[in-house]
Amino acid sequence: MVNIPEQDAKSTEGRILEAAKTVFISKGFDGTSMQDIADEADINKSLLHYYFRSKEKLFSAVFNYAFQQFIPHIQGILSAEESIFVKIEQIVGVYMDMLRKNQFIPAFILHEINMNPDRLYSLMQVSGLRPQVFVGQFVQEISKGIIRPIDPRQLIVNLLSLCIFPVAARPLLQRILFENNDIVYEKFLDERKKVVADFIIHSIKA
């Protein structure tokens, strides 16, 4: 009910969820009508209410699925036995690759989190992301003198900002800085993986 079942992605319920995800993400909650989703799924509108009672309920189911894609194996990287520099490089690489494959998710989540923070936050809780491990290691390496003393939360926000914003604001940035050239912006994002990692590491080295 909550996750799109892989085995029967062609079942009615699976088709609805896939279609709803596509439409919700591209048009937002308010911009999406149940008819839009029914059309996308090539299915009768009434079936949406048969499987999910309301638009809100359908959205919750879809968001849960989309958000789990959005927070990938980050937790694994955070808890790994690696130097903080390697971790940062890995996180940036994995995160930016994933973001490029799901271009519209960042802006979607940023919008919905502002429209209805509590709804989204409670849906997120399930994901179980815990930054504390990373923060712990970070504090340790500061005390060892390996890195500069910086608030670890500032570092986390820096990292997220540098990875997510360029994708969320892509339609704007691509037009202003890259003459709306898709290929050039893709190359820019590709180079950016190294740039961001270097940028962060360079700034925290003691």
Added chain:
Amino acid sequence: MVNIPEQDAKSTEGRILEAAKTVFISKGFDGTSMQDIADEADINKSLLHYYFRSKEKLFSAVFNYAFQQFIPHIQGILSAEESIFVKIEQIVGVYMDMLRKNQFIPAFILHEINMNPDRLYSLMQVSGLRPQVFVGQFVQEISKGIIRPIDPRQLIVNLLSLCIFPVAARPLLQRILFENNDIVYEKFLDERKKVVADFIIHSIKA
């Protein structure tokens, strides 16, 4: 018609624009009905169509106004005769102060730019923001060996990311990292002005 006239902010047209700005920014274009705006302005719905022909036209007028607030005296800073380090510090300070006063604008713009990139981009053109001057100075200081050779567009995107994202994603970040404590997050944003400037400068120094 485009700007909210300061002198007669209590005129019908001014009241409509102020109300529309409030509602559009908090609920988005699709989430806002003309009735919502009329209620907010405490005015008859028909008057919205009398002053602005359609919802689209009203949105354009409002967005133009909101966006001009969003891009403040940045252009002045960019063209000033200052070292690149001073400029970065000034831009970060001015930008983050302004963002905190207009908390909902970043997420609003990010959403609308993804919903309808061309509409928003054409509305933006009027602002006449030109990053080329800054890029020129940047390239010069690289050749002088004052700063590391970095793609100036990467630097601009870094700067925008670090300033805008923490505000746009605030409802999420504040809950995850700061136990949803408003005062603590405000302090975090305040400290962040220095952190971001240091962070950038530290990363570009040769």
Added chain:
DNA sequence: GTCTATAAATTGATAGAC
């Protein structure tokens, strides 16, 4: 499970009285 038909409310927009 899937469909048609339809309810009940809301949407953007217009006509016309004052």
Added chain:
DNA sequence: GTCTATCAATTTATAGAC
């Protein structure tokens, strides 16, 4: 300029036949 009344279309959601 401002209002009431109203249109036509669309919205979410339900009832009921098959």
